Amino acid sequence: MRLRVQWKAGASMNIENTVTGAPRVEAIAVQRRFGGVTALGGVSLTAAPGEFVTLLGPSGCGKTTLLRIIAGFDQPTAGSVRLNGHDVTKVPAHRRPVNMVFQRPALFPHLDVARNVAFGPRIAGIGKSELRARVDDALAMVRLDGYQHRRAHELSGGQMQRVALARAIVNRPEVLLLDEPLSALDLRIRLEMEEELRRLHRELGATFVYVTHDQREALALSDRIAVFSGGQIEQVGTPDEVYNRPATPFVARLVGDANVIAVDAAPGESDSSLVHLGDVPLLVNGSVRGPAWLVVRPENVQLGLPVGTESLCGTIVDVSFRGTGFAYRVDISGLPHPLKAEVPGGPPLAVGERVSVAWLPSAVCLLTRDDHRDSDMIGVGH
Amino acid sequence: MMSRQRSPFASGVVVASLVFLFVPLLVVVVFSFHSVGALTLPFRGFSLRWYRQIWKSDEFRSSLVNSAVVASVTGLVTMVLGTLAAYALSATRSRLRAPLALLLFLPLTLPGLFVGLSLLVMFGRATVSLSLWTVAVAHLVYVMPYFLLIAVATLQRLDVSLEEAAADLGATRWVVFTKVTLPQVWPVLMGATFLAFALSFDEFVITFFVIGPESTLPLYIFSSLRRTVDPSINAISTLLLGITLVLFALSFALTTRGGRGDALAGPVEGGRLDEH
Numbered sequence: 001m002r003l004r005v006q007w008k009a010g011a012s013m014n015i016e017n018t019v020t021g022a023p024r025v026e027a028i029a030v031q032r033r034f035g036g037v038t039a040l041g042g043v044s045l046t047a048a049p050g051e052f053v054t055l056l057g058p059s060g061c062g063k064t065t066l067l068r069i070i071a072g073f074d075q076p077t078a079g080s081v082r083l084n085g086h087d088v089t090k091v092p093a094h095r096r097p098v099n100m101v102f103q104r105p106a107l108f109p110h111l112d113v114a115r116n117v118a119f120g121p122r123i124a125g126i127g128k129s130e131l132r133a134r135v136d137d138a139l140a141m142v143r144l145d146g147y148q149h150r151r152a153h154e155l156s157g158g159q160m161q162r163v164a165l166a167r168a169i170v171n172r173p174e175v176l177l178l179d180e181p182l183s184a185l186d187l188r189i190r191l192e193m194e195e196e197l198r199r200l201h202r203e204l205g206a207t208f209v210y211v212t213h214d215q216r217e218a219l220a221l222s223d224r225i226a227v228f229s230g231g232q233i234e235q236v237g238t239p240d241e242v243y244n245r246p247a248t249p250f251v252a253r254l255v256g257d258a259n260v261i262a263v264d265a266a267p268g269e270s271d272s273s274l275v276h277l278g279d280v281p282l283l284v285n286g287s288v289r290g291p292a293w294l295v296v297r298p299e300n301v302q303l304g305l306p307v308g309t310e311s312l313c314g315t316i317v318d319v320s321f322r323g324t325g326f327a328y329r330v331d332i333s334g335l336p337h338p339l340k341a342e343v344p345g346g347p348p349l350a351v352g353e354r355v356s357v358a359w360l361p362s363a364v365c366l367l368t369r370d371d372h373r374d375s376d377m378i379g380v381g382h
Numbered sequence: 383m384m385s386r387q388r389s390p391f392a393s394g395v396v397v398a399s400l401v402f403l404f405v406p407l408l409v410v411v412v413f414s415f416h417s418v419g420a421l422t423l424p425f426r427g428f429s430l431r432w433y434r435q436i437w438k439s440d441e442f443r444s445s446l447v448n449s450a451v452v453a454s455v456t457g458l459v460t461m462v463l464g465t466l467a468a469y470a471l472s473a474t475r476s477r478l479r480a481p482l483a484l485l486l487f488l489p490l491t492l493p494g495l496f497v498g499l500s501l502l503v504m505f506g507r508a509t510v511s512l513s514l515w516t517v518a519v520a521h522l523v524y525v526m527p528y529f530l531l532i533a534v535a536t537l538q539r540l541d542v543s544l545e546e547a548a549a550d551l552g553a554t555r556w557v558v559f560t561k562v563t564l565p566q567v568w569p570v571l572m573g574a575t576f577l578a579f580a581l582s583f584d585e586f587v588i589t590f591f592v593i594g595p596e597s598t599l600p601l602y603i604f605s606s607l608r609r610t611v612d613p614s615i616n617a618i619s620t621l622l623l624g625i626t627l628v629l630f631a632l633s634f635a636l637t638t639r640g641g642r643g644d645a646l647a648g649p650v651e652g653g654r655l656d657e658h
Contacts, residue, residue: 098550100546119548119561
């Protein structure tokens with residue numbers, strides 16, 4: 001499906017002409033302070049045409065602030081925002097060629113579904129016959145054909161959010177901003193809507209900038225993820241990079257589950273480091289030296305029968321069923337917290353059993369530890 | 383759970399209060415239809431003669447028209463200025479917001495005597511000759527806080543994300559106001575306007591200070607009372623009561639019904655509903 005880009009009325013500035021090679025969306029050193037509180041501490045991020053970029057982080061990390069600054073609802077204290085290479089920092093929201101889907105559907109209660117969807121095109125001055133076709137098109141895309149004359153209060157939560165999506169995409173924006181659009185929905189509908197969002201992204205070819213605190217959603221939807229913490233970006237990368245090669249212990253813990261263990265790394269053989277877990281020496285890939293974090297995902301921990309005295313051993317202190325297998329907590333002497341392990345299949349090991357603990361060298365990573373900066377991470381891995 | 387006992391004493395108090403409140407009104411209304419001039423029982427028959435009599439009085443008709451004109455001017459100006467002020471007040475993030483709101487609501491607590499006197503002094507200093515216009519200005523001061531109280535409360539209940547959504551879809555501030563904000567609140571604003579009209583229509587104390595040679599309906603009743611006590615006073619009072627009641631009823635219906643619209647705007651709990 002080929003889409004003709006139709007700009008909003010009043011978008012008189014010359015942002016239609018893409019600067020060749022410029023990213024679709026570009027945040028440059030964006031800073032936002034509210035009184036004495038810094039919500040964003042100089043953040044830079046780009047999104048290429050057609051890319052699905054997710055801003056992931058806990059509440060209050062600045063991700064929504066950045067989205068609202070891109071939309072034009074908020075002004076940065078410093079820094080700038082560019083769309084298609086043109087600075088739009090001073091352009092008001094109603095003249096930016098982006099559309100937003102909010103956490104709450106925010107449907108106009110005095111209008112029916114069709115009129116809600118027609119709101120944008122009508123302001124843009126689209127003629128009657130084309131308007132109708134476009135509204136019907138947009139509703140068909142979110143699978144709400146036939147709901148034209150319903151009122152907002154006659155719809156379910158999922159349907160309302162679909163109308164909100166249709167109301168945004170009917171304007172054929174090059175950039176669609178989504179502010180936790182699924183967070184108010186039930187799990188089952190959330191999964192359904194995730195699929196719809198992936199399909200819409202494929203069909204529209206627009207750039208999606210998506211805000212969420214749900215790491216599972218971020219991994220499932222994104223081309224790239226920017227992990228936010230305390231108004232800073234901790235890491236930007238593909239879901240695979242962020243998951244398998246987290247840049248900081250914060251990212252490791254936020255994206256998926258992880259054991260994060262404080263260790264001291266000494267030079268090992270060639271390109272590896274030597275760390276001690278309790279009394280057991282282990283070699284880990286990488287060249288980190290000094291205070292470090294050892295990160296290992298529960299599903300990469302292998303449990304087996306204890307062999308010899310050289311290997312890492314522990315005692316199972318907790319077992320829980322996880323559908324595809326079992327999750328364990330293994331107490332290892334010398335570690336402050338039991339290690340988390342997830343093992344596919346059964347039968348389950350019993351609490352109190354002695355097991356050996358192992359992992360592939362490629363399945364762990366070592367991050368530099370800065371006790372001052374990572375002070376909030378002390379004691380992680382419980 | 384224990385069901386509450388209905389004590390005969392409590393029922394007695396309720397009945398007594400109702401009697402105390404409404405019997406005087408009822409007496410006025412009943413005697414306005416009395417066929418003879420006596421203001422005492424027994425009731426000798428029904429007639430509209432007192433209504434016919436007051437209708438023949440030029441003084442009555444001009445004061446009725448004066449009241450209607452003053453109330454209309456007050457109501458309309460209050461609606462326009464009040465809506466804009468309430469919108470500004472509910473939209474601003476300024477630090478002056480709270481003190482400003484306090485100042486705007488303050489006249490509610492001022493005694494009418496004080497408002498009337500200070501306006502009289504002001505008009506005197508400004509050498510404005512007293513007329514129905516000065517009455518309308520005075521009424522504006524008096525009814526504005528009531529209007530603002532309702533309008534600000536309603537506008538503040540509106541979901542801000544609706545206005546942001548509209549701006550996001552390309553709407554200028556003016557379009558947001560006319561196409562999104564007003565359609566949701568206009569019944570309430572109309573109701574508040576009727577309230578302003580009603581308050582102005584039967585206002586007495588402030589009017590007494592700032593009126594010129596003309597008369598309004600409440601003033602006409604007051605001056606008639608000083609001359610004679612005949613049932614035509616009852617007829618006028620009944621008319622005033624009827625008009626005021628209708629206006630208050632309209633206002634109440636609109637302000638309470640109009641509040642329903644914004645419940646649809648924030649379907650947080652609706653979002654938890656199942657899809658099918």
